[in-house]
Amino acid sequence: MSDAPTRSGDDGSGRQSIWTRPERGSRGPVPAHSRDAIVEAAIALADAEGLPAVSMRAIATALGTGAGSLYRYLSSRDDLLDLMTDRVVGELRPYPPAEGDWLDGMLLLARRQLALHRRHPWLIEVSHRPSAVGPESLAWFDNCLRILEPVACAVTAKFEAIAMVTGVVSLFARSAAAAGSFSFAGADLAAYPHLVAAFSQPPAPAPRADLFERTLRGLLTGLLVADPTEAG
Amino acid sequence: MSDAPTRSGDDGSGRQSIWTRPERGSRGPVPAHSRDAIVEAAIALADAEGLPAVSMRAIATALGTGAGSLYRYLSSRDDLLDLMTDRVVGELRPYPPAEGDWLDGMLLLARRQLALHRRHPWLIEVSHRPSAVGPESLAWFDNCLRILEPVACAVTAKFEAIAMVTGVVSLFARSAAAAGSFSFAGADLAAYPHLVAAFSQPPAPAPRADLFERTLRGLLTGLLVADPTEAG
DNA sequence: TGTAAACTACAAACGGCGTTCGCAGTTCAG
DNA sequence: CTGAACTGCGAACGCCGTTTGTAGTTTACA
Numbered sequence: 001m002s003d004a005p006t007r008s009g010d011d012g013s014g015r016q017s018i019w020t021r022p023e024r025g026s027r028g029p030v031p032a033h034s035r036d037a038i039v040e041a042a043i044a045l046a047d048a049e050g051l052p053a054v055s056m057r058a059i060a061t062a063l064g065t066g067a068g069s070l071y072r073y074l075s076s077r078d079d080l081l082d083l084m085t086d087r088v089v090g091e092l093r094p095y096p097p098a099e100g101d102w103l104d105g106m107l108l109l110a111r112r113q114l115a116l117h118r119r120h121p122w123l124i125e126v127s128h129r130p131s132a133v134g135p136e137s138l139a140w141f142d143n144c145l146r147i148l149e150p151v152a153c154a155v156t157a158k159f160e161a162i163a164m165v166t167g168v169v170s171l172f173a174r175s176a177a178a179a180g181s182f183s184f185a186g187a188d189l190a191a192y193p194h195l196v197a198a199f200s201q202p203p204a205p206a207p208r209a210d211l212f213e214r215t216l217r218g219l220l221t222g223l224l225v226a227d228p229t230e231a232g
Numbered sequence: 233m234s235d236a237p238t239r240s241g242d243d244g245s246g247r248q249s250i251w252t253r254p255e256r257g258s259r260g261p262v263p264a265h266s267r268d269a270i271v272e273a274a275i276a277l278a279d280a281e282g283l284p285a286v287s288m289r290a291i292a293t294a295l296g297t298g299a300g301s302l303y304r305y306l307s308s309r310d311d312l313l314d315l316m317t318d319r320v321v322g323e324l325r326p327y328p329p330a331e332g333d334w335l336d337g338m339l340l341l342a343r344r345q346l347a348l349h350r351r352h353p354w355l356i357e358v359s360h361r362p363s364a365v366g367p368e369s370l371a372w373f374d375n376c377l378r379i380l381e382p383v384a385c386a387v388t389a390k391f392e393a394i395a396m397v398t399g400v401v402s403l404f405a406r407s408a409a410a411a412g413s414f415s416f417a418g419a420d421l422a423a424y425p426h427l428v429a430a431f432s433q434p435p436a437p438a439p440r441a442d443l444f445e446r447t448l449r450g451l452l453t454g455l456l457v458a459d460p461t462e463a464g
Numbered sequence: 465t466g467t468a469a470a471c472t473a474c475a476a477a478c479g480g481c482g483t484t485c486g487c488a489g490t491t492c493a494g
Numbered sequence: 495c496t497g498a499a500c501t502g503c504g505a506a507c508g509c510c511g512t513t514t515g516t517a518g519t520t521t522a523c524a
Contacts, residue, residue: 071484
């Protein structure tokens with residue numbers, strides 16, 4: 001909506017994004033900390049105690065300084081979250097060589113992305129917020145395009161497909177994190193006949209094998225090797 | 233993970249969920265406000281100014297009272313968000329009669345859900361948080377099961393399918409809300425050859441017709457009318 | 465009917481948050 | 495050498511969700 005604030009290298013207010021602003025000037029004492037150290041401490045904190053525990057004061061305490069001092073290195077907590085995200089996206093490297101089927105290649109990338117979410121559960125909470133795309137995220141995106149190179153279709157379709165794959169990955173990551181986190185106790189189940197019918201059935205024999213892969217395979221073939229009869 | 237806190241009618245600490253706790257007792261003056269009025273004010277605020285504007289103080293001001301007074305009707309802000317969510321889910325009623333193909337029925341429901349997200353953009357931010365399932369959400373779920381009744385497969389698969397549909401809906405809602413909200417300015421694009429190649433191509437002739445529907449159709453058939461050769 | 469318990473409203477306060485500001489000390493450009 | 499640009503730091507600001515204390519009101523029950 002509105003005038004598209006497009007967080008980029010230089011927004012209207014003259015402020016620079018975290019990706020283009022230099023870490024420090026040439027004068028003054030050598031800083032006691034660094035952007036990297038702060039990001040590292042924040043990630044460690046998020047991995048260990050979850051995203052809500054990542055407060056400026058907590059990070060500063062972990063680094064042995066005050067909360068206000070962090071603003072010598074960052075301009076806001078949002079910038080820090082962007083840096084954290086891009087840094088862990090870097091863990092997706094090294095990217096495998098483009099060999100074999102492009103579909104298998106995309107599935108491999110998706111599985112790696114899912115593993116990344118397992119390593120850093122806070123990624124789910126952080127990725128839903130409009131963020132500035134960092135260099136590692138761009139590299140990942142670029143690599144997806146590389147794998148999709150043999151596919152003959154419009155770039156728009158590829159963009160859509162990549163976005164959908166990322167979305168489905170976060171979907172699975174979210175459902176894995178929220179597994180069994182609620183129940184129906186206390187509700188008047190009598191009002192929901194199909195629900196009680198479903199629960200009165202014998203439990204499923206076993207979870208279907210690799211719902212993740214089947215979903216993505218269906219999605220990608222559906223989006224990229226489209227039925228030519230409905231070319232719009 | 234851990235001991236599954238299962239937010240339900242009565243959690244371990246003896247506190248009752250917002251769905252089972254009575255709104256008021258029998259003694260004392262008649263309350264000046266009501267749970268419904270608070271929820272309504274909160275939804276109006278969220279629709280107009282976004283979820284961050286929904287602070288206890290703002291709601292209280294809108295109702296002409298103090299922030300602390302709201303705790304006579306709610307036990308926490310999280311409870312309020314649960315109530316808000318369930319209330320707008322009620323807007324999905326009335327549910328259409330189960331006629332025609334189940335796939336078409338599910339697609340209709342999904343489209344309605346997407347429209348709901350368009351009406352209440354804050355739903356995206358609120359639904360990613362582990363929440364207590366309210367009666368309207370249960371009714372919606374029950375209705376999905378009703379539509380899927382003619383499908384002959386395990387209930388587990390139906391649950392998975394419903395969850396995936398909801399997830400894909402929120403995916404599309406999110407991408408619609410974030411459309412064009414970032415750019416690559418300031419980045420050294422030379423390091424991303426496939427990205428620049430993609431952008432140097434002529435723009436797509438036109439967006440593919442109804443990516444939403446095609447995605448869901450592929451997903452549902454893939455998940456529910458599974459290939460019998462790989463029955464697990 | 466009298467009284468105590470249960471309920472109401474409300475303002476003030478608590479602790480935490482992200483962030484800003486002023487101050488004192490340090491380093492380097494001109 | 496001087497002054498500008500930087501550094502760390504602690505106090506403060508204005509928000510937030512929530513708790514608490516006080517005072518007034520209504521109902522249940524002896």
